[in-house]
Amino acid sequence: MKKNPMIILTGPTAVGKTALSIELARRIDGAIISADSMQVYKYMDIGSAKISRSEMQGIPHYLIDELEPAEEFHVVRFVEMAKHYLEEIYREGRIPIVVGGTGFYIQALLYDIDFTEQECDEAYRSSLEALAKEKGAEYLHSMLQEVDPESAEAIHANNIKRVIRALEFYHLSGQKISEHNENERKKQSPYNFAYFVLNDERAKLYEKIDLRVDQMVEQGLVEEVKHLKDMGCHREMVSMQGLGYKEILDYLDGKRSLKEAVYIIKRETRHFAKRQITWFKREREVIWLNKEIFQYDEKRILDQMLKILIERNIYKEKD
16 A cells, blocks of 8 residues: 655754745645644744744644643644544645654654553542642652653653653553553554654754743743733643743742743753754654754755655655
């Protein structure tokens, strides 16, 4: 059976995926599926660095502005929604480009990995949730570190839901969720794909991250979070766990100054970018696009991508 085409364009936060994805989509008649855990939420524009309607330049975008902040968004839901949109894109004769920095989501979609929660132990889960409230996220993370260091490295301590899921998986099966995921990862992809990772020198990337955070504050990040808070959004919501949102909530709640909040956002975003790069280095069949090698010339990067897509029979140039 002929495999359907799929292009992945990912990389660390602030590397420049959005602009490149638009240029690529214009060249190949593509449609973009966002693989971002925050841009799917309405009203969360500044803190998620969401693409604007004008920036889209008429290119169809999916999984942006689709959910209310109170709704849960996780890997299972992402795959379900993305597959629905893939069918629509193929029907229209376009090529899907999955764009975003959430490597876990990309991996699940690309290899059709089963992350559904077949079993759960409500009592055990509740006890872990209580423990997180009583002793904090770091304590729970240290429990995971003891039983499954690989998962502990991949999951941030603040992502309490994923930490709990990994502990629960181990509790129920006696198997590390990292081992289960590793076995699932060995699956062959049902797609004819090219997996591009856009990257930059660490110092330049960190400089861009700091600049972007300053711009977010100038554009009204505090006002955006205040509006969400007034709507009834609180830190227990999955949406409000996003980088930038929980820190500004702390500022609004008087727990820290704005200067401290901004400093923490910058620091945590840099750490996040580092973890993203580590994740992509572990992935199979990845094509690295290091910007410095192309002298930061976007046309050269795009030409290289098109050359690979033609070689792999993912895209055919129009006569």
